[in-house]
Amino acid sequence: MEQSNLITYAILIPLLPLAAYFIQSAVGTRLPRMGDWVSTGAIFLSFLLATQIFSAMWGAHDPSWVVAKSWTWVDLGSAGLPVKFDIGVRLDNLSAVMLLMVTLCATLIHLFSTGYMRDHHGHPADGYRYASFFSYLSLFTAAMLGLVISDNLLTLFMCWEVMGLCSYLLIGFYRHKHSAANASIKAFMTTRVGDTGLFLGMLALFALIGSFQFEEIYKALQDGIFTDPKNSLLGFSAAAMIGFLIFCGTVGKSAQFPLQVWLPDAMEGPTPVSALIHAATMVAAGVYLIIRVFPILDVGNVLPIVAGIGGFTALFAAILAIKQNDIKKVLAYSTLSQLGYMVLALGVGNFTASFFHLITHAVFKACLFMCSGSVIYAMHHEQDMRHMGGLAKKIPFTFWSMFIATLAIAGAPFFSGFLSKDMILASVLGYGQHHGGLSWLLVVSGFVTAGLTAFYMFRLVFMTFFGHPHDHHHYDEAHEGGWNMWFPLVTLAGLSLWVVYTGHVNPFQAQGWFTQLIQPPKLPILAESVKEYAEFEHHGHVPAMIASLVVATLGIFFSWLVFGAKKIPAAKLAGIWPNFVHKAIDNLYFFDWFYIKVAIQKGLMPFAKFWTIVDDKVVDRGMVDGLGDVANVAKGTINLIDDVVVDRTFVDGFGGGIPSALGSSLKVLQNGQVQRYLSVAVVALMLLFFFLRGVLF
Amino acid sequence: MLAGLSTNLGLYLGLSAVFFAFGVLTVLTRKNAVGLFMGVELMLNGAALNFVAFQTFRPGTHDSWLHGHVFSLFIIILAAIEAAVALAIVLRVFAARRTIDPDRATELRG
Numbered sequence: 001m002e003q004s005n006l007i008t009y010a011i012l013i014p015l016l017p018l019a020a021y022f023i024q025s026a027v028g029t030r031l032p033r034m035g036d037w038v039s040t041g042a043i044f045l046s047f048l049l050a051t052q053i054f055s056a057m058w059g060a061h062d063p064s065w066v067v068a069k070s071w072t073w074v075d076l077g078s079a080g081l082p083v084k085f086d087i088g089v090r091l092d093n094l095s096a097v098m099l100l101m102v103t104l105c106a107t108l109i110h111l112f113s114t115g116y117m118r119d120h121h122g123h124p125a126d127g128y129r130y131a132s133f134f135s136y137l138s139l140f141t142a143a144m145l146g147l148v149i150s151d152n153l154l155t156l157f158m159c160w161e162v163m164g165l166c167s168y169l170l171i172g173f174y175r176h177k178h179s180a181a182n183a184s185i186k187a188f189m190t191t192r193v194g195d196t197g198l199f200l201g202m203l204a205l206f207a208l209i210g211s212f213q214f215e216e217i218y219k220a221l222q223d224g225i226f227t228d229p230k231n232s233l234l235g236f237s238a239a240a241m242i243g244f245l246i247f248c249g250t251v252g253k254s255a256q257f258p259l260q261v262w263l264p265d266a267m268e269g270p271t272p273v274s275a276l277i278h279a280a281t282m283v284a285a286g287v288y289l290i291i292r293v294f295p296i297l298d299v300g301n302v303l304p305i306v307a308g309i310g311g312f313t314a315l316f317a318a319i320l321a322i323k324q325n326d327i328k329k330v331l332a333y334s335t336l337s338q339l340g341y342m343v344l345a346l347g348v349g350n351f352t353a354s355f356f357h358l359i360t361h362a363v364f365k366a367c368l369f370m371c372s373g374s375v376i377y378a379m380h381h382e383q384d385m386r387h388m389g390g391l392a393k394k395i396p397f398t399f400w401s402m403f404i405a406t407l408a409i410a411g412a413p414f415f416s417g418f419l420s421k422d423m424i425l426a427s428v429l430g431y432g433q434h435h436g437g438l439s440w441l442l443v444v445s446g447f448v449t450a451g452l453t454a455f456y457m458f459r460l461v462f463m464t465f466f467g468h469p470h471d472h473h474h475y476d477e478a479h480e481g482g483w484n485m486w487f488p489l490v491t492l493a494g495l496s497l498w499v500v501y502t503g504h505v506n507p508f509q510a511q512g513w514f515t516q517l518i519q520p521p522k523l524p525i526l527a528e529s530v531k532e533y534a535e536f537e538h539h540g541h542v543p544a545m546i547a548s549l550v551v552a553t554l555g556i557f558f559s560w561l562v563f564g565a566k567k568i569p570a571a572k573l574a575g576i577w578p579n580f581v582h583k584a585i586d587n588l589y590f591f592d593w594f595y596i597k598v599a600i601q602k603g604l605m606p607f608a609k610f611w612t613i614v615d616d617k618v619v620d621r622g623m624v625d626g627l628g629d630v631a632n633v634a635k636g637t638i639n640l641i642d643d644v645v646v647d648r649t650f651v652d653g654f655g656g657g658i659p660s661a662l663g664s665s666l667k668v669l670q671n672g673q674v675q676r677y678l679s680v681a682v683v684a685l686m687l688l689f690f691f692l693r694g695v696l697f
Numbered sequence: 698m699l700a701g702l703s704t705n706l707g708l709y710l711g712l713s714a715v716f717f718a719f720g721v722l723t724v725l726t727r728k729n730a731v732g733l734f735m736g737v738e739l740m741l742n743g744a745a746l747n748f749v750a751f752q753t754f755r756p757g758t759h760d761s762w763l764h765g766h767v768f769s770l771f772i773i774i775l776a777a778i779e780a781a782v783a784l785a786i787v788l789r790v791f792a793a794r795r796t797i798d799p800d801r802a803t804e805l806r807g
Contacts, residue, residue, distance in 0.1 A: 076763065672803030675733075679725050 006056055007069045009049040010089045013099060014145035014159075016042040016049075017106075021138040028131030034124060039134040040110040043141055047103035050096075057096040063519040067091040068151055070213065086213055090151030093517045094355065098148045098288060101359050104495075105280035105366045106141040108488035112370050113137065113272040115485035116377055126173075133173060137276065140166035144281040148288065152212040153202050153246075156292075160198075160253070160285060164191050167282055171269040183265035190262035194252015198289075201245025208238055214292060221295050222525050239300030246293050247306060254286030254339045257313045261591050263336055264320075267328040271373030274328060278335040279366035287342045287358050294351055295521055298529055307347025307431075307442055314340030315445040318452040322459070323585050326383050327372045330460050334409065335365060337449055344442065345424040348431040349533030351520040353423035359514075360416035360501065364408040367492035371402035374485055375464060378478040382471065385463040392465040394478040399465050401489035406461050408496040410454035411552045416496050418548075419510040421450065423537060426544035430536025447551050454555025462563035508545065709750035716743030730790065730797040734783045741776045745769035 020042035028035040057065055070088025077084055117130055124130030140163060147159035165188075172184025206212060208231060209220040220226060226239035233241060250256065255263035263283070267274055277283065290297060290306065297303055317336035324330045338361045345354035376383055378395050392399040408415035411422070425446050432443035469475035480486055499505070502512025520530050561567045574582070587593060716739050723736025745768075752765020791797050 076766075081763075674799050674802070675725055682721060682725070 003067050004069075006053055006067050006091060007089050009052055010091055010095075010099075010149045013046045013049050013053075013103065014142045014149065016046045017138040017142035017145065021135050021142060024131055024135030024138060028135055029128045031131075034128070034131040034134075036110075036114045036130070036134050039138040040107070040114060042138060043103060043107045043110050046141075046145065047100075047107045050099040050103040053091060054096050054100045057091070057093055057517070058513075061513075061517070063093065063517055064522055065093055068215070070151055082210055084210070085154055086152065086211065087155050088151045088213070089149045090214065091149065093519075094288075094291065095148050097355075097359060097514075097518065098284075099145065101362050102141070102144055102148060102280045102284075105362055105492075106137075106144075106276065108491060109272050109276050109280070109366065109370065110134070110137060110141075111484050112275070112373065112488045113270075115481045116272055116373050117270065120380075129173070133170075133270070136166055136169045136173070137272070140170065140276060140281060144285060147285055151214055153205065153214075154212040156289070157198065157202060160249070160289075161195065163282055163285060164188060164195065164253075167191070167266070167277060170273040170277070171266045173270055173273065174268065177268065179265075180268035183262075183268040187262040187266050190259050191252040194248050194250070194259055197245045197248025197252070199249075201242050201248070204238070204245065205242050208242070217293070218295055218521055218523055221299055222523055226296065226299055237300055239296050240302055241300070243293065243296040243300035243302040244305065247290060247297065247302060250286035250290045250343070251309065252286070253289070254283045254343065255313075255336055256286075256309050256340065256343055257316065258591070260313060260317065260336055261588075261595060264329060264332045264588070267326070267332050271328065271369060271376060274332070275366045275369035275373065278332070278369060279362045283335065283339055284358055284362055287339065287346075287354065290343070290346055291351065291355055291358075294346065295523055295526055297346070298349070298526055303347050303349060305347075307344055307439075310340045310343030310345070310347050311428075311442040311445040312340070313337070314344055314449045315452075318449045318456070320585055320588060321456040322452065323582075324456075325385050327375060327385050327388075327460060327464065328369075328383055330385075330456060331365070331368055331372055334368075334453065334457065337453065338365070338409070341421065341424055341446070341449070344446065345427060348427045348442070348536060349529065350423060350427035350537055351530075351533075352515050352518045353420060353427055353537070355518050356501070356510075356514055357420035357424060360408070360420045360496070363492055364405040364415075364417060364496045367401055367405040367489060367496060368409065370485075370489055370492070371398050371405065374398040374481060374489060375402075377481055377485070379471075379474045380477065382474055385460065387471040387474070388464045388469070389467040390465070390469040390475065391478060394475070395480045397480055397486040397490060401486075401493035402465070403461060404493040405496055406457045410457050410556060411450055411548055412454075412556075413549070414498055414507045416498055416501050418507070419498055419501060422545050422548055423510050423515075425450065425548050426540035427533065427537045429540030429544045429547075430538070431540075433539060434536060447547055450548050451551035451555040454552045455559045458556050458559035459563045462559065466564060467566075706750060706754040709746060709754075713743045713746040713750065716740070716746060718743075728798050728800065730787045730799055731784075733799060734780060734787070737783075738776055738780065741772055741779075745772040748772070 017039070020039045023038050024035050028038070031038065056067075068088060068090040070086045072084065073087045074083065074085040076082075113133070117125055117133055119125045126133070143159040143162035143166060147156050147163070150156040150159065168184045168188040170184075171187050172180050174180045202212065205217070209216060209225060211217070211220075221239070225231065226242070227237050229237075231238040252259045263278075266277060269277070297306060314337045317333045317340060321330050321333035321337065324333060338357070342354045342357050342361070345357060374395065375388065375391065375398060378391065378398070379388060382388070404415065408417035411418045428443050428446040432440045494500075498507045501514045502509060504512050520526060562570050562573055584590065720736045720739030720741075720743055723739060724733050725736075727733045727736060748765040748768045750765075752763065755765075787797050790802060794801065
């Protein structure tokens with residue numbers, strides 16, 4: 001394949017959904033079916049183009065395959081300023097795999113939405129907003145795809161922010177609901193905190209090397225600019241600072257501790273949006289970013305922080321997931337937890353496993369979310385699992401897809417999640433063995449999370465699909481959606497099988513095309529550490545596999561005991577924990593309380609109030625009113641003159657006849673309508689130009 | 698084709714004029730204050746495009762001054778500030794009278 005063709009395809013991939021966004025926004029409501037086929041078709045074409053790029057990469061079969069092209073966007077060199085922004089497209093194995101995954105998931109999610117966003121008679125459930133829903137979906141996907149093909153942090157950051165906007169629009173899609181409106185603002189503001197860090201990191205990076213391009217960054221790393229002592233600040237090397245600041249962006253976008261609060265609330269959006277945000281796009285973008293800047297993180301020794309935050313998030317989100325009764329909330333916390341795994345994997349240096357889990361998780365999580373959407377649709381928008389039960393027979397496609405995806409996320413053999421999670425756990429175990437001490441906490445967190453994941457995911461399956469129906473009215477009416485709703489589920493469930501990612505028959509062998517093609521950037525400066533990290537995985541491999549199988553089996557078994565066979569009453573299981581544990585979990589560890597009551601009300605509000613007082617007392621009273629006093633004195637004098645000289649003498653003298661006639665006719669113009677004034681001004685200006693054209697031009 | 702475009706100043710000025718005219722039209726006809734401000738943004742950006750175009754096409758561009766570009770950067774920043782202030786006003790107007798139709802805000806009539 002011609003390289004220039006690939007570049008053209010890569011540019012078209014985000015442009016097609018972007019075009020769909022504009023079409024949908026402009027004329028969406030007037031198109032047949034409100035234009036859902038425009039968005040869906042555009043992303044499907046992008047998917048076809050992505051397969052072309054993927055097959056080119058597959059044909060090359062080289063871990064360091066790169067097709068890149070860049071253009072100069074801004075160059076102030078001629079003005080003597082060292083400011084030059086190059087932007088471009090970079091296709092390598094990472095972006096080729098990512099493009100395929102994003103376009104595939106997004107296509108299926110669009111297709112699913114054409115069913116989910118309609119009511120049971122096939123009418124759009126939200127009237128004309130059906131068209132805007134698809135326009136937002138298109139914009140969201142376009143931004144994600146633009147982010148993936150970016151060869152530089154600048155366009156990546158722009159797409160990143162567009163995604164922030166779209167998440168706001170989509171999470172708050174049911175805007176009549178107060179909770180949805182709040183959730184959208186929360187998501188936007190919380191990610192903004194992380195984005196500030198990312199932006200500062202980018203500024204520091206540009207100040208240091210004068211470029212945003214990944215190639216230039218890697219080259220500068222190799223040249224030692226990042227580690228040069230004269231570029232360090234307060235004892236931290238430039239690489240450490242920039243790496244940490246960029247990681248802040250990931251913490252916000254991928255909802256890691258301590259900025260995780262927005263993601264569970266994001267469940268207020270329609271379910272296909274949750275699937276898109278939690279699987280293919282938004283949260284994946286954060287992990288994709290740190291995978292891209294992995295060399296900076298490694299050179300700057302930021303990886304232990306990354307690992308700590310990832311490991312902590314994985315465990316603490318998994319604990320929260322156990323007590324949720326809303327089917328989507330369980331999945332939300334499981335996303336947090338799995339993202340923690342990806343970040344943890346990168347933190348212990350396993351580049352490949354982190355990206356592997358990103359891809360496998362995207363597929364099975366998109367499947368899980370759409371399955372939950374299908375359940376919610378079947379139950380007429382009932383989301384509480386306590387009202388479900390026994391649905392397996394009613395909606396078999398959904399049940400089997402969800403069952404397979406659950407096995408995948410629980411880490412059962414024969415499914416994709418087993419392979420990627422096993423690689424991560426092997427690395428974590430090797431890391432713990434090598435470093436000892438506190439790093440064992442990571443190991444414990446990794447394995448406990450694996451067990452808990454199996455437990456709460458099967459709790460979801462048992463509560464939803466098995467047992468007796470709790471709401472007979474909804475149960476009797478429950479039925480599968482049309483083909484556009486079950487086809488995406490079945491496809492994604494099929495893609496959760498192990499063989500897709502390895503090409504091997506052996507389900508325990510993670511080594512395959514994926515692990516061969518996805519390798520850390522080949523930089524001499526990284527060579528040592530990458531070799532060391534590979535050792536970790538190698539050492540931990542066998543014990544980690546056995547241990548992860550054991551914990552997953554235990555998790556599933558306990559889940560079956562409690563929620564499947566009901567041998568142990570769930571209340572008894574809950575009773576063994578002290579009260580404060582329940583209180584902490586029910587209040588989400590008091591994070592929302594802390595941010596709103598303490599950080600904002602006690603920290604930011606007094607600050608804001610202080611400036612309000614300054615504004616009121618100093619600026620308004622002191623300056624404005626002070627001037628007013630001076631003016632008042634002057635006014636008194638002038639009034640006197642006005643009264644005696646002007647009014648008495650001139651006005652009264654000339655009489656009221658002519659002025660009052662003129663006044664009442666001009667009064668019509670002065671009607672208080674700003675637009676009328678402006679029209680008069682514009683017309684007057686045009687007439688002025690017309691008559692003075694000889695003089696002026 | 699693209700090379701031909703980039704040598705023709707008239708096209709840029711035409712586009713800028715079109716932006717400006719659409720902006721004026723929007724400001725004059727919208728019955729929603731937010732739409733009105735969008736029109737103002739269009740006008741501002743039409744003007745900014747003019748600056749950039751003249752800077753790019755003026756003879757002897759290779760000296761070290763970038764007045765046009767810098768001016769348009771100022772316009773962008775001012776437009777952002779204007780939008781923030783304007784939206785705050787719109788919010789206050791809405792809070793006071795539950796509508797943001799500019800035709801209904803006629804306290805200042807003679």
